[in-house]
Amino acid sequence: MTDVEKALRGDHEASKRVTEDGILLPCPFCGCKDIKEGSCYWQVWYFCGECMCESSAKDGEYNARLAWNTRAAVREENERPV
Secondary structure, eight states: OHHHHHHHHHHHHHHHHHHHHHHOOTTTOOOOOEEEEETTTEEEEEEETTTBBBOOOOOOOHHHHHHOOOOOOOTTTOOOOO
């Protein structure tokens, strides 16, 4: 499994590696790959060009990319909820 696939399943360490490689994951809601950057002074955020889903604004581009790339963990079928 690639780091992108792991990040999409909620592996936060893989999300960090993907972010360090400069990759932006597709939109977590619609799957669109047209991800745009917004900024105001030192605050940066990313948003989907299709459904307009957006990340929270962060200090600096790296932190904003990491916020966009970090996903909730996907629970396996055989896992029981906590």
